[in-house]
Amino acid sequence: MNTFFDSFLSALSLITSLDPALWVVVTRSLAVSATACLLAYGLGVALGAWLAVARFAGRGAVLVGLNTLLALPSVVVGLVVYLLLSRTGPLGFLGWLFSFKAMVVAQVILVVPVVTALTRQVVEDVERQHGEQWASLGAGPWVRSLLLAWDERLALLTIGVTAFGRAISEVGAVMIVGGNIDGFTRVMTTAIALETSKGDLPLALGLGLVLLAVVLLLNALVAGLRRWGEQRQGTRALAPQGGVA
Amino acid sequence: MTAAVVQLRNVSVRLGPVWALTGVDLAVQPGERVALVGANGSGKSTLLRTLHGLLPPAQGLVARHPALRQAMLFQRPHLLRMSALGNVALGLWLDRGQGLSWPQAKARATEALQRVGLSAVARQSGRQLSGGQQQRLAMARAWGRRPDVLLLDEPTASLDPHAKREVEALMANFAAGQERPLTLIWASHNLGQVKRLATRVIYLEAGRVLADLPVADFFNAAELALHSPAAHAFVQGELP
Numbered sequence: 001m002n003t004f005f006d007s008f009l010s011a012l013s014l015i016t017s018l019d020p021a022l023w024v025v026v027t028r029s030l031a032v033s034a035t036a037c038l039l040a041y042g043l044g045v046a047l048g049a050w051l052a053v054a055r056f057a058g059r060g061a062v063l064v065g066l067n068t069l070l071a072l073p074s075v076v077v078g079l080v081v082y083l084l085l086s087r088t089g090p091l092g093f094l095g096w097l098f099s100f101k102a103m104v105v106a107q108v109i110l111v112v113p114v115v116t117a118l119t120r121q122v123v124e125d126v127e128r129q130h131g132e133q134w135a136s137l138g139a140g141p142w143v144r145s146l147l148l149a150w151d152e153r154l155a156l157l158t159i160g161v162t163a164f165g166r167a168i169s170e171v172g173a174v175m176i177v178g179g180n181i182d183g184f185t186r187v188m189t190t191a192i193a194l195e196t197s198k199g200d201l202p203l204a205l206g207l208g209l210v211l212l213a214v215v216l217l218l219n220a221l222v223a224g225l226r227r228w229g230e231q232r233q234g235t236r237a238l239a240p241q242g243g244v245a
Numbered sequence: 246m247t248a249a250v251v252q253l254r255n256v257s258v259r260l261g262p263v264w265a266l267t268g269v270d271l272a273v274q275p276g277e278r279v280a281l282v283g284a285n286g287s288g289k290s291t292l293l294r295t296l297h298g299l300l301p302p303a304q305g306l307v308a309r310h311p312a313l314r315q316a317m318l319f320q321r322p323h324l325l326r327m328s329a330l331g332n333v334a335l336g337l338w339l340d341r342g343q344g345l346s347w348p349q350a351k352a353r354a355t356e357a358l359q360r361v362g363l364s365a366v367a368r369q370s371g372r373q374l375s376g377g378q379q380q381r382l383a384m385a386r387a388w389g390r391r392p393d394v395l396l397l398d399e400p401t402a403s404l405d406p407h408a409k410r411e412v413e414a415l416m417a418n419f420a421a422g423q424e425r426p427l428t429l430i431w432a433s434h435n436l437g438q439v440k441r442l443a444t445r446v447i448y449l450e451a452g453r454v455l456a457d458l459p460v461a462d463f464f465n466a467a468e469l470a471l472h473s474p475a476a477h478a479f480v481q482g483e484l485p
Contacts, residue, residue: 130323132299137386138339151325
C-alpha cells in the first residue's frame with residue numbers, strides 16, 4: 001500500500017514539476033493519436049455515412065466485415081503494418097518502420113472501423129426514418145449521406161472522442177511498429193509498459209494519470225459541446241451518450 | 246376531359262414478400278383534390294410513394310407529364326438542425342429541376358415562409374417549432390417548388406385540432422396564386438377533413454382500389470353501398 005501511495009505522490013510531483021521525460025512522451029502520444037484520429041475520422045465518417053445510405057449487392061457482407069473489424073486485435077494490426085513496412089515488405093521502400101508515421105498508420109487502421117461502424121449506425125437510423133423525405137426533395141445518396149451526417153454532428157463528436165480513446169489507449173500496435181524507441185517513438189502506453197517492467201512505478205503511474213486526465217478532459221469537452229448544441233437547437237441528439245473506453 | 250397529370254395503369258407494388266398494391270388503375274386530372282382513405286396497411290402511403298416515384302412498380306406503368314412538378318409531404322416532416330429559413334431554402338436548392346442558386350433559393354424560401362405565415366420564426370431553429378409549425382414549414386418547402394401535384398401522407402395525423410385546421414386551410418388555399426391548377430392527392434383517416442377538402446375519394450383495401458367516387462357520392466350512403474359495400478362498411482364504421 002505504501003508503495004502505491006509513494007508512487008502516486010511521486011507521479012503527481014513529476015506531473016506538476018513538468019518533468020521533461022514525462023511531457024515529451026505525453027506530447028508525442030497526443031500528436032500520434034490526434035494525427036491518426038483526424039485522418040481516420042475524415043475517412044470513417046465519409047465511409048460510414050455513405051454505407052448508411054448506399055444500397056448495393058454485397059452490402060450485408062461488407063457490414064459483417066466492418067463489424068468484425070471493430071474487434072480487431074491491435075497486435076494483429078501491428079504485425080500486419082510491420083510486415084507491410086519492413087524492408088522486405090511491399091511498402092518497405094517508404095522507410096517508415098519504427099517512426100511516427102508507422103504508428104499513425106497503425107492507429108488509423110485500428111480507428112477507421114470504429115468511426116465507420118458507429119457513423120453508419122447513427123446515420124442509418126436517421127436515413128431509415130427520414131431518408132425518403134430527402135430523396136423526395138431531390139437529394140441523392142451522396143447528398144443525403146452528407147446532409148444526415150452533418151445533421152448528426154453532435155453524435156459524431158462523441159464518436160470522435162471514442163475513436164481518440166481507442167487510439168491513445170492502444171499499446172500493442174504502436175509497440176510493434178514504433179519499437180518504443182526512447183526520444184523517438186516512445187508514447188504513453190508503451191512507456192507505461194516499459195517503466196512498469198523496469199519497476200519505475202512513479203513514471204508509469206504519472207503517465208497513466210495523464211492518460212486518464214486527457215480522456216476525462218475530452219469527454220467533458222464533448223459533453224459540454226453536446227449540451228450547448230442541444231440547448232441551441234432545442235433538441236436532444238439521437239445517439240446514445242458515449243465515452244472513451 | 247383534359248389530359249391526366251398522373252396516370253397509373255395496372256400498377257402493382259411489392260414491399261418485400263407483400264403485394265402492397267395490386268392492379269391499380271388511376272388517372273388524376275389537373276386541379277382535382279383526391280383523398281385516399283382506408284384502414285392502416287390498405288396501401289394509401291404506398292400509392293402516394295408510387296405516384297411520387299419513391300417506389301418503383303413491380304408491374305404496370307406510372308405515366309407523368311415530363312414537365313410535371315411534384316412535391317410530397319410526410320406525416321412527420323424531418324427538419325435539419327438549422328433555421329426554418331435554411332430548411333426551406335435547402336429543400337428548394339436540392340430541386341435540380343428548378344436549378345436555383347442558393348440566394349435564389351433563400352429568396353424563394355422567404356416568400357414561401359410568408360405564404361404559410363411563418364415569417365416571424367424564419368431565423369429560429371426548425372426543430373424548436375411546434376408540430377403544427379413544422380408541418381407548415383414542410384408545406385412552405387413544398388409550395389416553394391411551385392408544384393403541379395402536391396402529395397400528402399396523413400399531413401394532419403399528429404397535430405392538435407388548431408394546427409390541423411391551419412394545415413387544412415393551407416391545403417385549401419394553396420391553389421390560389423398558382424399559375425397552373427394545383428392537384429392535391431392525400432391520404433387521410435379523417436373523414437371530416439376528406440368531406441371538407443376533397444373533390445374525389447378513393448377507398449383502398451388490401452392494396453386494391455375498391456371505390457373511386459366523387460366526394461358527394463362517397464358520402465351518400467346509398468350510392469356508396471351500391472358501388473362498394475366494403476367502402477360503405479368502412480365509412481359506417483368511421484361515422485356511426
